[in-house]
Amino acid sequence: MGKELLAEFKPGHDRLVCIDSDGCVFDTMELKHKECFCPAMIKHWGLQPISKYARKAWEFENLYSRDRGQSRFITLYRTIELLKDWDEIREYGFQLPDTEALGIWLRETPAANHQSLERSDDPVLMRTLKWSLEVNERVADMVRGIPPFPYSAEVIRALSGQADIMVVSATARDALMREWEENGLLDCVAMICSQDEGTKKECIQAVKDHYSPDRVLMIGDAPGDRKAAYDNGVLFYPVRPGEEIRSWKEMKENYLSQFLDGTYREKSQTALIESFNSCLPVTPPWKEQGSYSWFS
Numbered sequence: 262m263g264k265e266l267l268a269e270f271k272p273g274h275d276r277l278v279c280i281d282s283d284g285c286v287f288d289t290m291e292l293k294h295k296e297c298f299c300p301a302m303i304k305h306w307g308l309q310p311i312s313k314y315a316r317k318a319w320e321f322e323n324l325y326s327r328d329r330g331q332s333r334f335i336t337l338y339r340t341i342e343l344l345k346d347w348d349e350i351r352e353y354g355f356q357l358p359d360t361e362a363l364g365i366w367l368r369e370t371p372a373a374n375h376q377s378l379e380r381s382d383d384p385v386l387m388r389t390l391k392w393s394l395e396v397n398e399r400v401a402d403m404v405r406g407i408p409p410f411p412y413s414a415e416v417i418r419a420l421s422g423q424a425d426i427m428v429v430s431a432t433a434r435d436a437l438m439r440e441w442e443e444n445g446l447l448d449c450v451a452m453i454c455s456q457d458e459g460t461k462k463e464c465i466q467a468v469k470d471h472y473s474p475d476r477v478l479m480i481g482d483a484p485g486d487r488k489a490a491y492d493n494g495v496l497f498y499p500v501r502p503g504e505e506i507r508s509w510k511e512m513k514e515n516y517l518s519q520f521l522d523g524t525y526r527e528k529s530q531t532a533l534i535e536s537f538n539s540c541l542p543v544t545p546p547w548k549e550q551g552s553y554s555w556f557s
Contacts, residue, residue: 266458267467273451276424276521277472279465279490280417281330281481283432285500286409287440294323297399302337305392306358314350317547318343327541329502330483332431332456333393334373338363343545363389374456397433404436409444410500412509416517421449423521427468428453429461429479429489461489469493478520480512484541487534496520497530499537 284290299319302308308315322328322340331339341360344350350357362385370377378390409417420426426449430437434455441447454464461479469477479490482500490497498516500508519525 264458264467266452267454267464270452270468270471272425272468272471274423274425275472276476277427277468277478278420278424278520279427279429279461279477279479279495281461281479281483281486281500282428282430282437282440284330284502284505285480285482285486286413286417286446287407287444288410288505289404289407289440290324290329292404292407293400294320296403298323298333298396301392301395301399302340305388305395306341308344308358311344311350311353311355314344314347315340318347318545321545325502325541326545327484327538327543329541330431330481330485332373332460333396334363334389335367337389337392338367347547349547358388359385362386372459376457397436400433400436401439404440405443407440409446410505410509412506412513414444414446416509416513417446417449419513419517424476424478425451427451427464429464429486430454431456431461461486462492465489465493465495469495475523475526478525484538487537496525496527497534498525499533501537502540504540 280286283293299316302319303312303315318340322336322343328336328339338360341357345357362383366377366381366386367373375390375393378386378393381387417426428437428441428450432455434453434457437453437455438447441450441453458464465477465479474494475496477495478498479486479495480498480500481487482502482505487497487499498512516525516529519529
């Protein structure tokens with residue numbers, strides 16, 4: 262499908278609500294990362310001798326830090342960079358895998374996806390592809406029967422009659438379709454945008470001009486979701502990690518009506534975003550001071 266899906270989109274309402282999926286609507290993040298992504302990383306990247314450190318680094322990067330919600334390929338690179346900067350691992354003398362080609366690919370590829378990886382014969386990128394394909398197999402086998410967070414389905418159904426709903430996620434399309442369909446929410450959605458359609462910023466950018474900016478809302482649980490909204494000049498509602506049920510309840514009781522009547526604006530977001538940012542640290546708990554400077 263790819264970019265053609267976005268080019269063919271036609272609005273059905275005068276409002277658009279973009280919604281992330283994993284960790285935002287569905288409580289799948291812990292299961293996917295701890296049982297699917299991380300074990301496959303340890304296997305394919307030869308991290309068995311330092312598995313306890315690899316798990317801590319992966320979980321911090323993908324669940325408990327301000328980097329959560331990024332593309333799996335970016336967080337793979339960043340996780341290994343975290344391990345390279347861990348003093349205890351240096352003391353083991355463990356040789357971490359070379360990820361230079363992965364970093365170059367992330368900087369230069371127009372789209373970080375399987376299709377791009379398949380065109381390369383670089384051994385690092387071939388290893389990345391094998392890891393990612395196994396992740397998809399593990400997710401398909403493991404992640405089932407996960408209901409949406411309480412109140413989220415009510416909000417989505419209420420919005421679907423008055424706004425076009427677009428799922429905007431870095432997750433594989435098959436997983437998104439399965440999760441939304443098995444919970445009876447697929448009929449509420451105008452379009453599903455997966456990692457194959459582009460970044461969240463690109464997906465919103467492709468359709469936002471059909472609407473007034475104050476009638477476009479991004480709902481997400483990661484700083485990348487907020488940035489995608491900010492870069493496109495549209496509204497953002499944060500689902501706070503660790504406080505997802507409360508966030509959706511507040512949306513249902515307070516902010517849903519504000520968005521629909523046009524009173525949810527920049528001022529409404531300020532306190533919510535401050536609370537959201539406080540949930541997610543920058544520095545790993547095993548580092549006493551300092552932070553990390555990643556490529557953008």
